[in-house]
Amino acid sequence: MTKQEDARRFKLGKLVLWVVLIFVAVIQLFPLIWLFNFSLVSSTEMFTSGILVIPEEIKWSNYSTAFEHGHVLRYLFNSVLINSLAVISVVLISIVSAFAIRRMRWKLSGLVKTLLLLGMMIPIHATLLPNYMIYSQLHIKDTIWALLIPYVAFSLPQGLFLMIGFLESVPKEMEEAAVMDGCGIYRVIFLIVTPMLKPSIATVSIMTFLNNWNEFMMARTYLSTPTWKTLPFSLLDFTGQYRSNYAIQFAVMALTAAPALLVYVILNKHITKGVAMGAVKG
Amino acid sequence: MDKLYRNKLVISTLILPGLLLFLFAILGPIILSVFYGFTDYSGMGSYNMIGFENFLNLLKDDKFGLALRNSLLLALGFLLIQHPIAIIVAVVLDKLRGRAEGIFRCIYFIPNVISVAVIAFLWKSVYNPDFGFLNKVLAFLGFSGQINWLSQENAIWSVLVVLIWHGFGWGMLIYYTGIKNIDPVLYEAASIDGADQKNTFLRITLPLMKPVIQVNVTMAIISALKQMETVYLLTGGGPGDSTQFTANYLYQQAFESFRYGYGNAIGVVFIVICLGVTVFLNKVFEERQEQ
Numbered sequence: 170m171t172k173q174e175d176a177r178r179f180k181l182g183k184l185v186l187w188v189v190l191i192f193v194a195v196i197q198l199f200p201l202i203w204l205f206n207f208s209l210v211s212s213t214e215m216f217t218s219g220i221l222v223i224p225e226e227i228k229w230s231n232y233s234t235a236f237e238h239g240h241v242l243r244y245l246f247n248s249v250l251i252n253s254l255a256v257i258s259v260v261l262i263s264i265v266s267a268f269a270i271r272r273m274r275w276k277l278s279g280l281v282k283t284l285l286l287l288g289m290m291i292p293i294h295a296t297l298l299p300n301y302m303i304y305s306q307l308h309i310k311d312t313i314w315a316l317l318i319p320y321v322a323f324s325l326p327q328g329l330f331l332m333i334g335f336l337e338s339v340p341k342e343m344e345e346a347a348v349m350d351g352c353g354i355y356r357v358i359f360l361i362v363t364p365m366l367k368p369s370i371a372t373v374s375i376m377t378f379l380n381n382w383n384e385f386m387m388a389r390t391y392l393s394t395p396t397w398k399t400l401p402f403s404l405l406d407f408t409g410q411y412r413s414n415y416a417i418q419f420a421v422m423a424l425t426a427a428p429a430l431l432v433y434v435i436l437n438k439h440i441t442k443g444v445a446m447g448a449v450k451g
Numbered sequence: 452m453d454k455l456y457r458n459k460l461v462i463s464t465l466i467l468p469g470l471l472l473f474l475f476a477i478l479g480p481i482i483l484s485v486f487y488g489f490t491d492y493s494g495m496g497s498y499n500m501i502g503f504e505n506f507l508n509l510l511k512d513d514k515f516g517l518a519l520r521n522s523l524l525l526a527l528g529f530l531l532i533q534h535p536i537a538i539i540v541a542v543v544l545d546k547l548r549g550r551a552e553g554i555f556r557c558i559y560f561i562p563n564v565i566s567v568a569v570i571a572f573l574w575k576s577v578y579n580p581d582f583g584f585l586n587k588v589l590a591f592l593g594f595s596g597q598i599n600w601l602s603q604e605n606a607i608w609s610v611l612v613v614l615i616w617h618g619f620g621w622g623m624l625i626y627y628t629g630i631k632n633i634d635p636v637l638y639e640a641a642s643i644d645g646a647d648q649k650n651t652f653l654r655i656t657l658p659l660m661k662p663v664i665q666v667n668v669t670m671a672i673i674s675a676l677k678q679m680e681t682v683y684l685l686t687g688g689g690p691g692d693s694t695q696f697t698a699n700y701l702y703q704q705a706f707e708s709f710r711y712g713y714g715n716a717i718g719v720v721f722i723v724i725c726l727g728v729t730v731f732l733n734k735v736f737e738e739r740q741e742q
Contacts, residue, residue: 194558196616200573200574201562204576219587262468265469273462275459284473285470292698294701294718298715319476379563382566383567383568404566404568425569
């Protein structure tokens with residue numbers, strides 16, 4: 170084989186590589202591009218024959234209508250609040266639980282660990298029916314608790330699993346020295362162990378956030394008034410109202426997707442790393 | 452010091468928040484579900500204990516069988532279509548290096564950060580016979596007539612396409628991480644020994660990715676079993692239960708057909724199936740690892 174042929178073959182291989190990657194990228198992105206395109210046209214233009222439509226006039230007004238009637242601001246606020254509280258709770262509880270299971274000495278620690286980790290295998294949907302009854306009886310339906318409690322409970326097993334794993338790689342010497350100096354367990358956990366768990370805290374936060382941000386099945390079951398509804402309901406409630414105005418529906422879809430997409434594009438390196446760490450260990 | 456680590460009071464304060472939450476939100480409801488599974492409760496009013504009747508009915512319930520069959524189809528779709536493509540893309544992406552690598556990785560994961568609610572409505576529009584782009588593409592290619600993508604025969608395949616498309620980035624990312632974790636020294640050694648690309652892939656990349664493949668396969672099968680949200684919004688399990696999945700079915704039975712007791716019985720069996728499949732897969736993979 171001559172050197173020229175070799176180089177040509179190398180180039181051809183490179184080309185095939187690019188074609189594969191671009192082809193898959195187009196498949197993954199095209200529906201979203203189409204969505205954005207249709208959110209800017211008028212409803213009548215959608216029925217023309219082109220696959221993508223160049224609108225006569227870009228209808229930004231679709232967005233203002235969608236923003237207002239979809240209660241985007243209010244539901245976005247609820248989503249941010251509930252998800253932040255859930256992330257903080259999961260991180261805190263998984264740190265103290267992991268410490269209790271890995272470091273403290275007690276007989277039942279193995280059993281409790283197995284029990285809590287079992288939660289990873291339980292399908293959320295099987296608890297929708299009984300939880301609906303429980304929350305009705307306790308009159309916490311339509312409150313923030315009806316979302317916060319199950320969100321934290323179902324993210325906790327995975328968070329705990331990751332924390333236990335990371336805690337094993339944290340050296341014991343530091344905390345033992347602190348204990349010798351008369352430091353209590355709580356101070357050991359929050360002043361010495363927690364700072365060393367930083368990367369795992371990031372991973373657990375990202376996983377918890379991804380688990381719950383787009384959740385709507387529990388919200389749909391446990392909430393009936395708009396007080397605590399989360400961002401997906403901007404879309405879910407909207408489609409009933411504006412059944413015939415498709416273009417505005419596309420705008421509300423885009424608005425519902427936008428916050429998570431924006432955060433992802435900004436933090437994408439951290440998020441992909443977090444997911445990779447979480448999933449491979451979990 | 453040992454005394455400090457054995458302090459029962461401290462241990463309780465540390466473990467109780469998590470444990471109570473688990474009991475209240477997961478274990479307690481499951482026990483309640485078992486109880487309701489033995490009743491004919493409609494969701495309101497009074498109810499009777501009816502023993503195993505719900506569970507016996509479930510054995511004869513064709514729709515439940517259909518739901519399990521659909522989960523199996525979805526799992527096969529993941530394993531035979533999504534994962535092979537994901538592995539290939541991950542391998543190719545790893546070779547790319549530079550900025551393009553990061554950009555492609557970012558693009559592939561985008562559908563995963565978008566709400567299932569948006570995904571379901573978006574694809575409902577994609578399949579729409581009047582303005583959906585699938586039929587427009589067909590028209591563009593000179594195909595006359597419209598295809599009803601969500602008809603009784605077609606719907607399950609259309610649903611599978613959405614789910615395979617949506618989960619692709621997640622699976623790809625995990626394979627990609629697995630490949631990144633392979634020691635580059637091994638590749639160097641292989642190229643010194645004169646191995647070509649195909650052999651390097653088959654003899655080094657694939658065997659070393661085994662643990663990652665096992666994790667990914669387990670997750671794919673479990674998520675095929677647990678599928679609900681997309682189907683709930685895209686087809687509602689229809690038409691005629693052709694796209695029914697277990698979780699969606701138990702929900703419909705409880706809240707639409709007012710057979711709350713029966714819905715709970717399905718829920719209990721559903722949990723047992725999920726636990727059983729997870730344990731089984733772990734066992735299979737453990738044994739293979741020992742060999």
